Structures are given as structure tokens and as C-alpha cells.
Amino acid sequence: MATSIHETVLIGICDGVIDQKKNTSYCTNKTGDRPDLLPVITLQYPTCALCQRGLSQVVQIYCPLAASRYHRTINVFACTNPQCYGKSESWIVLRSQCLDDGIKSRQNNNTTACTESAMSRTDWCDEADDWGMDDEEQVAESSVQMPNDSTGEGNYVSSRLQDLCIDGDHQSALQPTDVPVFQPFYISVMEETDLDGFHDTDHENELLRAYEEREGVIVREIQSCESGEAQEQYEKATAKHGDEVFTSFMKKISFCPEQVLRYSWAGSPLFITEPPSSVSQTVPCCAHCGSPRVFEFQLMPALVSLLSSADTNSDISLEFGTVLVYTCRNSCWESGSTVPVEEFLVVQPDPDQKLFK
Structure with missing residues (x-):
């Protein structure tokens, strides 16, 4: 995300293994695991465009935008077939959205605050503080008024919805049994300027x-x-x-070499290899509304070492340098839609992958 004055970059860092006995929700930021669906969303599990194998979830990011009434989750998937490594065609990024009304209809108006720790909840917002923020501070912060921009430019990720969690209706995507699952980790967030x-x-x-x-x-x-x-x-x-x-x-x-994700809505990506001469021409406009896509976040090399199989009897991995995710500037969503919107990503190989092993 970006402001008219400066660009704010938020850093995602691994924050411990997720207990398999504990349910996560669509508002959980995490690596690996199975995707958690918004209540109204139906997901046809994605397959690799190159080898037709089922894709494994790499990250799930809950990132609602200010000036928007929608809950908003982005899921990134990749193929674990070594022959598909480093190829953008073997990845897919899906954006899902849902209004509060859709959630309340499923929950009979029973919503509660997330019981996850503040370190594992989303803080994709300009007002995000350090990791020590307690629940009272989170609630107070959620009332901060964010800039309103109907075009989507200059939007911040909203903190208004960051503490909402659904109680009693955990909905995970039905994943084919032959699709590998990466071990799940929480992702914590802090501003890049606070790293020193x-x-x-x-x-x-x-x-x-x-x-x-x-x-x-x-x-x-x-x-x-x-x-x-x-x-x-x-x-x-x-x-x-x-x-x-x-x-x-x-x-x-x-x-912070251990950062696994960098978030900067409408900001500038950090390339690991020489980008195309005209990035704007490489990134296509939204296929649904025709609006330009903007950079939203990228996956970092340190994430590679975390992507091991959740099944101790299985050996899977994934290799990349950085994965750049671009999304519709207007975050368009058709009322009543139940199908995620496919966005655009670019996979860049790491010229020195062994540095992060």
C-alpha cells in the first residue's frame, strides 16, 4: 500500500507452527495448510496448468481494504512438481471477498473476536504497531478512519475488520487427498521501519x-x-x-533476511532479478472490470525453507526467488458471487538460492 507522501512496507515473519488440532479461519495469516474459505465462497481446487497436478497452498493472507465493506482474503497456490519450479504457469493467486451480511447469515449473527494471539492476527494496515499490541489496543485501533478513495488508489489495508473471527463455522476447502500439504505456520507482521x-x-x-x-x-x-x-x-x-x-x-x-513476505499495496515490488523493461505492460488489467492491477505483496526467499510437508512420511519442497502478486486496483467483486477471482503473479528465480538454506 502507498500514500501520497511515502510508501509503507509491512514485513511478514514466521511466528510458530500452527497446532493441527486448532481451527484457523479466513482471517488467519499463515503459510501452508489448507485454505480457509469465506462463508459464501465455493472453491474448485486449482490444478497446475503445466502438469495438471493439484496445487498446494503456499500462503493465505487476510487483507481487507479501507473504504471497502468487504472481508478480503488472498490465497496463493503452487505446484510441487520439480519440473514446474520457477514457472509462473504452475502458480495461481485467488482473491475472495464477502460482506458482513454474508457472514452473519451463516453465523446467525454470532461473531466473536479472534482468540488467536495478536502476533498471529493480521496487521496489514498503516496504523500497525509492533508485535506487543494487546487486545484492547487492537480494538481501539480498529476505529481509526482510513483515507477514502473510490478509485482504489492510495487505499490502505483496513484495520476495521482485522480482529473479526467466525465462531463455530470453520470452513476449509475440500482438498484432493493426493495434493501435498505444507506444514502450517502463523505469519506475524511489523513495519519495515521498526526492524532496526x-x-x-x-x-x-x-x-x-x-x-x-x-x-x-x-x-x-x-x-x-x-x-x-x-x-x-x-x-x-x-x-x-x-x-x-x-x-x-x-x-x-x-x-531481516528471515522475512517471508513483504506487503505494500499499490507500492513498489522488490525484484530479485532484472524485471521486464516495462512492468506495467507485463501485468495485464483485471479480466473482470478492466482496471489496472497494482502490486500488493511478494513472497520472499526465506519462505522456501519453511515449505516442508505436513506429512512426515512425505518429502516435498518448492523453489523460487520471489513471487510478486498483483491485484485489481478496484478490488472488484460482483454482488452474490461465490467464486474467487484469479489475479496475476510473477515468479522470479533466485540467482543465489543457497544463501537462504
């Missing part, structure tokens, strides 16, 4: 040193004590592989 000083940097520095030695590029972080804000300064150098885009990518995520 939050993490233990020993592991990050170890990764950076290994990268410097291998690629012949020097990366240095300099902290500004006067402003209290993290400042980054890098010596100019050329990586051995000559990939300046990848070098820039590494610098950008150096504060």
Missing part, C-alpha cells in the same frame, strides 16, 4: 559476511545515533556474478 534494533543481528551479519566473501561485494550498515533511525550506507562494488539487481535486493532485506 528488534532482531538479534548475529545471524544476519553471518549471512552478509558469507555473501560478501562469495560474491566480492561489501555491505556495511551504519547506525545514526543522532536521529535514532537506522541509516544504511553501502560501498560501491560489483558482485562477482554481475547481478546488481540481486545485490540491491540483498541490501534491502539485510535488516
Whole structure:
């Protein structure tokens, strides 16, 4: 998401394994597992366009937009067939929406606050605080008035709906038994500007040193004590592989290499390899309303190591550098629709995947 003044980037980080005995809902941000459907949605399970195998869920993101009455969930699926790795055709992204009325009709007006911890609930909004926010603060924050933009431009992800959860009507997609399931993890959220000083940097520095030695590029972080804000300064150098885009990518995520997702509605994606000369022409307009699509979020290399099978007797994996997700700027939705809208994504391979293993 973006504002007219600056662009806010939210970071998603793994926040522990989801207990298989505990039901999740459409408002749960998670990796792996089976998709949780909004009450009115019916999902015909997606298959790979290349090999026709059933696709496994990679992430589920609950991300309602301000100036919208809709609950809104995005599910990303991918093929675990090694022959399909790195190909956008073997992935699919689906957007589902539902009005409160649709939920209330299923729940007989019985909605309760999510009992998940604040760390595992959605905070895809400009007002999101750090991970320590308690329930009272969450409720107070949900009343913040967000900018209203009927065109969809400049929209923030709404916090108004972030704490809603449905009690007693857990609805998961019926997944074919032969489709692999990735082990589920909660995703926690924080602003990128809050990363400085939050993490233990020993592991990050170890990764950076290994990268410097291998690629012949020097990366240095300099902290500004006067402003209290993290400042980054890098010596100019050329990586051995000559990939300046990848070098820039590494610098950008150096504060938090373990991030699994970056969210910036209508913001700027972080490319890991050279993008097409005209990205706007590569991303098609919405097939339903004809509006342009905007960048919404991307999956990061650190997610790869988390994507192992939920079945201990099965061995599956997935490889990618980053996956860029673009959605309809107007987040169009036909009243009464029960079928998710397919959006657009781009899969970029990682030129140095072993760095994140």
C-alpha cells in the first residue's frame, strides 16, 4: 500500500507452527495448510496448468481494504512438481471477498473476536504497531478512519475488520487427498521501519559476511545515533556474478533476511532479478472490470525453507526467488458471487538460492 507522501512496507515473519488440532479461519495469516474459505465462497481446487497436478497452498493472507465493506482474503497456490519450479504457469493467486451480511447469515449473527494471539492476527494496515499490541489496543485501533478513495488508489489495508473471527463455522476447502500439504505456520507482521534494533543481528551479519566473501561485494550498515533511525550506507562494488539487481535486493532485506513476505499495496515490488523493461505492460488489467492491477505483496526467499510437508512420511519442497502478486486496483467483486477471482503473479528465480538454506 502507498500514500501520497511515502510508501509503507509491512514485513511478514514466521511466528510458530500452527497446532493441527486448532481451527484457523479466513482471517488467519499463515503459510501452508489448507485454505480457509469465506462463508459464501465455493472453491474448485486449482490444478497446475503445466502438469495438471493439484496445487498446494503456499500462503493465505487476510487483507481487507479501507473504504471497502468487504472481508478480503488472498490465497496463493503452487505446484510441487520439480519440473514446474520457477514457472509462473504452475502458480495461481485467488482473491475472495464477502460482506458482513454474508457472514452473519451463516453465523446467525454470532461473531466473536479472534482468540488467536495478536502476533498471529493480521496487521496489514498503516496504523500497525509492533508485535506487543494487546487486545484492547487492537480494538481501539480498529476505529481509526482510513483515507477514502473510490478509485482504489492510495487505499490502505483496513484495520476495521482485522480482529473479526467466525465462531463455530470453520470452513476449509475440500482438498484432493493426493495434493501435498505444507506444514502450517502463523505469519506475524511489523513495519519495515521498526526492524532496526528488534532482531538479534548475529545471524544476519553471518549471512552478509558469507555473501560478501562469495560474491566480492561489501555491505556495511551504519547506525545514526543522532536521529535514532537506522541509516544504511553501502560501498560501491560489483558482485562477482554481475547481478546488481540481486545485490540491491540483498541490501534491502539485510535488516531481516528471515522475512517471508513483504506487503505494500499499490507500492513498489522488490525484484530479485532484472524485471521486464516495462512492468506495467507485463501485468495485464483485471479480466473482470478492466482496471489496472497494482502490486500488493511478494513472497520472499526465506519462505522456501519453511515449505516442508505436513506429512512426515512425505518429502516435498518448492523453489523460487520471489513471487510478486498483483491485484485489481478496484478490488472488484460482483454482488452474490461465490467464486474467487484469479489475479496475476510473477515468479522470479533466485540467482543465489543457497544463501537462504
